[in-house]
Structure formats: structure tokens, C-alpha cells
Amino acid sequence: MTQADLGESLGVSRQTINSIEAGRYLPSLPLALRMARLFRVGVHEIFEMEKED
Amino acid sequence: MPTLAKNGRRGLSAAVLVVGGALVAGAVWIGGEPGVAAVVFGAYLVFAAIAFKWSGGSGDVAAIMRGGSDERQRSIDLRATAAGGTATALFTVAAAIVNIARTGGNPGPYGVICLVFGASYGVALVIFRRRI
Numbered sequence: 481m482t483q484a485d486l487g488e489s490l491g492v493s494r495q496t497i498n499s500i501e502a503g504r505y506l507p508s509l510p511l512a513l514r515m516a517r518l519f520r521v522g523v524h525e526i527f528e529m530e531k532e533d
Numbered sequence: 534m535p536t537l538a539k540n541g542r543r544g545l546s547a548a549v550l551v552v553g554g555a556l557v558a559g560a561v562w563i564g565g566e567p568g569v570a571a572v573v574f575g576a577y578l579v580f581a582a583i584a585f586k587w588s589g590g591s592g593d594v595a596a597i598m599r600g601g602s603d604e605r606q607r608s609i610d611l612r613a614t615a616a617g618g619t620a621t622a623l624f625t626v627a628a629a630i631v632n633i634a635r636t637g638g639n640p641g642p643y644g645v646i647c648l649v650f651g652a653s654y655g656v657a658l659v660i661f662r663r664r665i
Contacts (some may be wrong), residue, residue, distance in 0.1 A: 492603035495593050505605050 488516050541601020547585040550577050622650050 483497040490497075490511065501504035507515070516523040539580035542548075554577020587594035588598045596602040597610045640647070 493593070493596060493606065494591075496603050496605040499605060507610075508604050511604060 490517055493526075540596060540603075543588045543599055544585060545600045546588055546598040547581040550581040550584055554581070558561065577630075603648030617637065618650075 482494075484494040487497045487514070490505055491514075491531065496505065496507075510530045512523050512527060516526055519526065554574050556579070558574035561573055571591040584598060586597050593602075593606050593609060596606050602610060625643050625646045629640035630645055631642055632639065632641040
């Protein structure tokens with residue numbers, strides 16, 4: 481699955497998926513939940529707290 | 534050519550420029566310079582054409598210009614608006630202070646702009662504190 485495909489599925493741009501992957505942008509909770517639902521995993525399996533957070 | 538882009542309206546920014554250009558050109562016309570008004574409106578039409586072409590792209594700026602941006606692009610738009618507003622406010626305060634020094638107490642139109650900025654900021658604080 482490409483970033484463009486994932487963005488299309490989630491209703492966001494390819495650039496936004498790229499920024500999330502690169503750690504430059506923290507998605508909103510609804511977007512994180514949609515992502516988790518799409519991949520059929522828990523949110524905590526996609527995102528985790530870093531020590532400085 | 535379809536005007537409805539993937540997200541938002543491709544012609545949104547161009548329409549804003551055409552309407553804004555018409556208003557400015559109308560003001561120039563009323564001011565007694567019909568030739569200058571035509572040139573001003575022509576310049577705005579060129580800017581509108583550029584905006585329409587740019588809005589058809591797939592980048593972040595194009596999405597913001599179409600008004601069909603996602604949450605990250607809206608965040609970029611919000612931050613850019615805040616940065617522009619802050620720069621304008623700082624410039625206006627500086628200009629008001631310079632005007633006060635020049636005239637011995639009259640900030641001129643900059644004082645009114647400072648007042649509008651301060652009042653609208655205060656109102657926005659009250660509204661958003663309740664909504665968010």
C-alpha cells in the first residue's frame with residue numbers, strides 16, 4: 481500500500497501520511513482511530529509515547 | 534474543465550481574487566481614474582488565472598487554496614494565518630509608535646488598527662475558550 485493509497489482510504493493527503501510517518505505531524509485522535517480501524521489493530525500498536533512526550 | 538477539484542473548489546482562490554480585484558478597481562474608478570482601474574482589474578485577473586492553475590495541483594498549498602484541505606493542511610493554514618497576523622500586528626504597533634513620536638500623540642490610522650486587532654483578539658479568546 482502506497483502513502484497515496486493510505487491517504488485516500490483515510491481521507492487525507494499523501495503529504496500528511498508522509499509527515500505522520502516521518503514523525504513531523506501528530507494526527508488527531510479521530511484520524512489515529514480511523515488508521516487503527518483500517519489496519520485492524522489498536523492505536524497503541526501504531527503510535528507510542530516517546531520519553532520526551 | 535471541471536471546477537470541482539478532488540477536495541474543495543478549484544476556483545475558490547481565483548474567485549476571491551476576481552471579487553477583490555473588482556472591489557479595488559471599482560474604488561479606483563470612483564476615485565476618478567478609470568484607466569488605472571482597468572489596469573488594476575487586469576492585474577487581478579492575471580493573479581486569478583495563476584491561482585486557478587496553482588489550485589489544480591496536488592500539493593499542500595493547492596489544497597489550502599481550494600479550501601478542501603485535510604487536518605494537517607488546516608493546521609498549516611492556521612499557523613500561517615497566525616504568523617501573518619502577528620507580523621501585521623507588530624508592524625502596526627511599531628508604526629503607531631513612530632506616528633505618536635512624529636505628531637506628538639496621534640497614532641493615526643495605525644491606532645485604530647491596533648484597537649481592532651486587540652478587541653478582535655479578546656473576543657476570539659472568549660469565544661474559543663468556551664468552544665474548545
